[in-house]
Amino acid sequence: MSLASFLQQSFAAQAPIGWTCRPEVAVLSKDLERILGFAPRADVLLEHAETNRRVWIEFEISRADPVANHMQFAVGHLFAPQLPGDAFVTRE
Numbered sequence: 628m629s630l631a632s633f634l635q636q637s638f639a640a641q642a643p644i645g646w647t648c649r650p651e652v653a654v655l656s657k658d659l660e661r662i663l664g665f666a667p668r669a670d671v672l673l674e675h676a677e678t679n680r681r682v683w684i685e686f687e688i689s690r691a692d693p694v695a696n697h698m699q700f701a702v703g704h705l706f707a708p709q710l711p712g713d714a715f716v717t718r719e
Contacts, residue, residue, distance in 0.1 A: 646675050647674050648674075649672045651669070652672040654707070655703045669684060680712045683716065685700070687717055
């Protein structure tokens, strides 16, 4: 099991009450992925149904290109802005 998979499973197992947890969630629609030529995925998405609050979490473990995912999230936000209550969290 990879470190990312372990962390994703751990987040799901320890999600706070009222929150759901999903791994590898697409940030953009399929159409935007095709147009932009990349498909950013959040390592974990925590969602609170009652408040519509979402927390997108990026682990950035590999370090192969430590800013690539951040750039993809930022560019994606220009074309498909996140909701006002959304937060993007990373360790970088």
